[in-house]
Amino acid sequence: MFGFGKKAKKPDGIDILIIKADEAKNRSLYQVAFPSIVANDILSMLQKLEKSKLNTKEVLGEIGGFRIVTHLEALTGFDILDDADIEAQPVQIQDFANMLLRRLEVLDESGGLGDSDDLAFIMGELTMLRDGSFVPQT
Template sequence: MFGFGKKAKKPDGIDILIIKADEAKNRNIYQVAFPSIVANDVLSMLQKLEKSKVNKPELLGEIGGFRIITHLEALTSFDVLDDADIEAHPVQIQDFANTLLRRLEALDENGSIGDSDDLAFIMGELTMLRDGSFVPQT
């Protein structure tokens, strides 16, 4: 992929997913940051949500209909060059997970979405991400 070579094995690195939400009003791109050590779990869970039937603006709000467009792996640092642009600032995975989880919990409470093993898995993973129990504490 672009000749950058293999991912450096850096457990203290940061991964960033660039997620595009076409229907969003406040921001079209979310940069979601999380520790590289949990990248496989986070990426697979968000890909499962991306492909699920609940990934619609009418269900997830502004984030609905999102697409993961880029995965930056094992970064040791990054610089935000445009402080005034909200899209330039990465969102921590805990905050992103909290936004998604609040929306899914509200839909679940009013019966707008049916029960499924995938949805239960996603909500469990999002709960752990929100609470910080998913990310190893160092």
């Protein structure tokens, strides 16, 4: 896109999604990190969640209404220059998935979500991400 070159090191790299949650109280910016080798699957699942009717504050809590604003691909490294700022710290995909999944599980158990194919798909994908079965272990 900007002439940064090909993704020659894609299998070895780290991708980061920058996600904005405008109405969040504690944190309005999330940097979600995951291995580049599974980037397409993770990005498509999170884009599906972003566009779904589940992407509300009532369903997802503080991250509800999120937007994916940037996808950084195949990074071989990065430096955190402000250790004191929580938003500067990337969140591992397992932790991000766990946060979303806990919220959905509570609502699902209370019957607050109903049944839908989107919900079943998203919860299944988030479960695999949380448990690490989606992301290859190195």
